[in-house]
Amino acid sequence: MSDAILKLTDVCYRYTDGTRALESCSLTIRRGTRTAVLGDNGAGKTTMFLHLNGILRPNSGQVLCDGVPLDYSRSSMRKLRSRVGMVFQNPDSQLFSANVREDISFGPMNLGLDEILVRKRVDDALLAVGMVDCADKPVHNLSYGQKKRVCIAGVLAMQPEIIVLDEPMAGLDAAMQEELTIILERLHISGMTIIIATHDLDFAYGWADKVIVMQTGQVIAHGDPTEILLREDVQNKLGAAPIVAEITRRLSLIGIELRDKEYLLRRKQDLLEALTAYRTQEKKT
Numbered sequence: 001m002s003d004a005i006l007k008l009t010d011v012c013y014r015y016t017d018g019t020r021a022l023e024s025c026s027l028t029i030r031r032g033t034r035t036a037v038l039g040d041n042g043a044g045k046t047t048m049f050l051h052l053n054g055i056l057r058p059n060s061g062q063v064l065c066d067g068v069p070l071d072y073s074r075s076s077m078r079k080l081r082s083r084v085g086m087v088f089q090n091p092d093s094q095l096f097s098a099n100v101r102e103d104i105s106f107g108p109m110n111l112g113l114d115e116i117l118v119r120k121r122v123d124d125a126l127l128a129v130g131m132v133d134c135a136d137k138p139v140h141n142l143s144y145g146q147k148k149r150v151c152i153a154g155v156l157a158m159q160p161e162i163i164v165l166d167e168p169m170a171g172l173d174a175a176m177q178e179e180l181t182i183i184l185e186r187l188h189i190s191g192m193t194i195i196i197a198t199h200d201l202d203f204a205y206g207w208a209d210k211v212i213v214m215q216t217g218q219v220i221a222h223g224d225p226t227e228i229l230l231r232e233d234v235q236n237k238l239g240a241a242p243i244v245a246e247i248t249r250r251l252s253l254i255g256i257e258l259r260d261k262e263y264l265l266r267r268k269q270d271l272l273e274a275l276t277a278y279r280t281q282e283k284k285t
């Protein structure tokens, strides 16, 4: 099994108004994994994320990177933030430059890269999120979805080791959601560790190799999606079952077995292909 790259042990965090956002929150993120974090509004997902790159500091408990507790010094925070790239839930919290190219350049420039390399990274990132045509546009004139794309590009241009995305799909059109899924797949293949907060249970079930379910500032379940998201107590908490799992289960009740014993269908595309294969098989027999 891959080793722990980020770890929270018994982290408690209270905002200045007294809200207890994390209560003894413990979790481990292993290198190279794709983790989806689920939980109701206010469960603590964003607060937990802000601990992963040291923006927030626990009132008690520890955050560890590669087994070493964060010391919150200026130099180690700088190092941490070049390793852990964060795409915020609200793009307006992330964008601050006058135009798109400037904003995406900021991170790589701060890494001390030379101008040609910065330009190449920015061009590649703009291309990856389909924003080449908007490169010189003022940030404040962009639509919400376009702002989100620029935030994602800004993090891609940093080429971090770990990328943390807080509800990245929210506000993106269907085509961009599909493209982002492909980008994430490429990043995963290149060895990046990816952590995503999402309310999309079906995306989590199909995409993640680990899921974390949070409730009132705590982790209530952590493990493989086919184990965690099929648990009745988890489904009751989240208010739903993954649609592919539910359709497969109901078809099985009427005698249509789409899955073999080893392999659980997880993505909508897999379900559609299995249905087509089943029909073809039926016609032959």
Ligand SMILES: Nc1ncnc2c1ncn2[C@@H]1O[C@H](COP(=O)(O)OP(=O)(O)OP(=O)(O)O)[C@@H](O)[C@H]1O
Pocket: 015, 016, 017, 019, 020, 021, 039, 040, 041, 042, 043, 044, 045, 046, 047, 048, 089
């Ligand atoms: N700046 C803040 N000051 C005070 N309370 C806050 C602040 N930010 C968040 N909270 C509170 O902390 C708790 C956890 O919020 P958080 O934003 O981490 O939840 P979340 O799981 O990300 O929710 P969502 O799905 O809506 O994004 C909530 O009760 C929220 O009201």
Ligand SMILES: [Mg+2]
Pocket: 045, 046, 047, 089, 166, 197
């Ligand atoms: Mg949030």
